[in-house]
Amino acid sequence: xxxxxxxxxxxxxxxxxxxxxxxxxxxxxxxxxxxxxxxxxxxxxxxxxxxxxxxxxxxxxxxxxxxxxxxxxxxxxxxxxxxxxxxxxxxxxxxxxxxxxxxxxxxxxxxxxxxxxxxxxxxxxxxxxxxxxxxxxxxxxxxxxxxxxxxxxxxxxxxxxxxxxxxxxxxxxxxxxxxxxxxxxxxxxxxxxxxxxxxxxxxxxxxxxxxxxxxxxxxxxxxxxxxxxxxxxxxx
Numbered sequence: 001x002x003x004x005x006x007x008x009x010x011x012x013x014x015x016x017x018x019x020x021x022x023x024x025x026x027x028x029x030x031x032x033x034x035x036x037x038x039x040x041x042x043x044x045x046x047x048x049x050x051x052x053x054x055x056x057x058x059x060x061x062x063x064x065x066x067x068x069x070x071x072x073x074x075x076x077x078x079x080x081x082x083x084x085x086x087x088x089x090x091x092x093x094x095x096x097x098x099x100x101x102x103x104x105x106x107x108x109x110x111x112x113x114x115x116x117x118x119x120x121x122x123x124x125x126x127x128x129x130x131x132x133x134x135x136x137x138x139x140x141x142x143x144x145x146x147x148x149x150x151x152x153x154x155x156x157x158x159x160x161x162x163x164x165x166x167x168x169x170x171x172x173x174x175x176x177x178x179x180x181x182x183x184x185x186x187x188x189x190x191x192x193x194x195x196x197x198x199x200x201x202x203x204x205x206x207x208x209x210x211x212x213x214x215x216x217x218x219x220x221x222x223x224x225x226x227x228x229x230x231x232x233x234x235x236x
Contacts, residue, residue, distance in 0.1 A: 036055065036073070036090065036091065036092040036093070037055065037092065037093045037095060038055050038056055038057045038073070038092045038093070038094050038095065038101070038108075039054050039055065039056050039095050039096060040056055040057070040094070040095070040096045040097075041056075041057040041059060041094055041097070041101070041108050041110075042059055042096075043056055043059075044058075044059060044061050044062050044063055044066070045062075045063045045064050045066070046064055046065050046066055046074070046081065050076040051076070052076060052077065052078075053075065053076065053077070054075070054076045055073055055074065055075040055076075056073070056074045056075075057073055057086075057092065057094070057101075057108050058070055058071060058072050058073070058074055062074075065081055066081065069083050071085070071086075071106065072084060072085055072086070073085075073086055086103040086108075087103065088103060088104055088105075089102070089103065089104075090102070090103040091103075092108070094108075094110065097110065099111055099125065100112075102115075104119075105119060105235070109121065110123070110125070111123040111124060111125040111230075116234055118234035118235050119232065119233075119234050119235040120231070120232060120233055120234040121231065121232040122229065122230075122231055123229070123230045123231070123232065124227075124228070124229055125228060125230070126225050126226065126227055126228075127143070127145075127146070127225070127226040127228060128223065128224070128225040128226075129141070129143045129223070129224060130159065130221055130222070130223050130224075131143070131208075131210070131221065131222050131223075131224055132219075132220075132221050133162060133210060133217045133219055133220045133221065133222065134217065135164070135216065135217055135218055135219065136212075136216055136217060137211065137212050137216050137217070138177075138209055138210060138211045138212065138217075139209070139210045139217055140174075140207045140208070140209050140210075141207045141208040141209075141210075141224070142207070143207070143208075143224075144205035144206055144207050145173075145202045145205065145206040145207075145208070145226060145228070146202075146205060146228070146230065147202065147203060147204050147205045148201070148202075148203065148230060148231075149201070149202055149226075149228040149229065149230050150199050150200065150201045150202075150228060150229040150230070151196065151199060151200050151201075151202065151226060151227065151228050152195065152196060152199045152227045152228070152229065153180065153193070153194050153195035153196050153227050154171060154180040154181075154192065154194045154208070154224060154225065154226050154227070155191070155192055155193050155194070155224075155225045155227070156171070156191065156192040156222050156223055156224040156225060157189065157190070157191045157192070157222070157223050158185065158186065158187060158188055158189060158190040158191075158220065158221070158222050158223075159188065159221050159222065159223050160188060160219075160220050160221035161186060161187055161188050161220055162186035162187075162190075162217065162219070162220030162222070163186075163217070163218040163219050163220055164212060164215055164216050164217040164218035164219070164220075165214070165215030165216055165218075166186065166212035166213055166214050166215040166216060166217060167213055167214035167215065168182070168183045168184055168185065168186065168213050168214070169182075169184050169186065169210055169211060169212050169213055169217075170182040170183075170184065170210070170211045170213060171184065171192055171194060171208060171209075171210055171211075171224075172208070172209055172211070173206055173207070173208060173209055174206075174207075174209055177209060177211045178211075179194070179196075180192065180194030180196075180208070181193070181194040182213070183213075186220070192222075192224075199229070208224065208226075210222070
């Protein structure tokens with residue numbers, strides 16, 4: 001056997017010359033996949049200027065230097081790309097999604113808390129986005145609570161002063177404008193923490209609504225985070 005069965009690391013051969021080349025290649029591959037951090041799972045083309053040691057989980061349709069390596073982990077080493085074939089149970093941190101992932105059923109699965117043998121899964125994640133407040137008495141987010149998501153709460157922070165004639169503001173949804181908080185501050189750094197007493201499932205995509213109390217909004221930016229549970233069904 002010339003290579004290890006799991007990570008395909010090259011073995012030294014008896015009486016091999018230039019042994020350091022083989023050893024260094026094995027160490028470089030280990031450096032790429034141990035405590036694995038993937039820059040992305042969705043990029044189909046290599047970056048123009050990758051950093052040494054950067055790793056990517058290659059999706060279907062990988063192109064250019066990655067072509068023909070769909071599903072592999074590509075790591076930039078010594079000026080080129082080397083590839084590792086992930087196995088069931090591998091774990092990685094996906095940097096561009098700030099999420100944990102596991103390799104199951106020939107694919108990377110994000111945000112799994114628990115998962116069945118057939119693919120049913122409970123997934124916890126935080127959906128975070130910056131909302132630029134529109135002038136007026138209320139401002140609706142363009143990002144929605146996903147259909148079918150169970151929401152445990154919403155948190156947030158003002159990242160640019162909320163301006164206008166208002167005294168304070170509330171965060172909720174249409175029909176329930178204070179669901180996630182009221183009497184909220186307007187200054188930079190003011191925070192929101194609205195934990196629901198009973199987690200609520202939204203069966204259609206639902207925007208958040210910010211409501212000005214005692215006046216109208218003129219502007220401002222709020223960073224909002226939705227804390228949600230989603231469930232997947234098993235495969236046939």
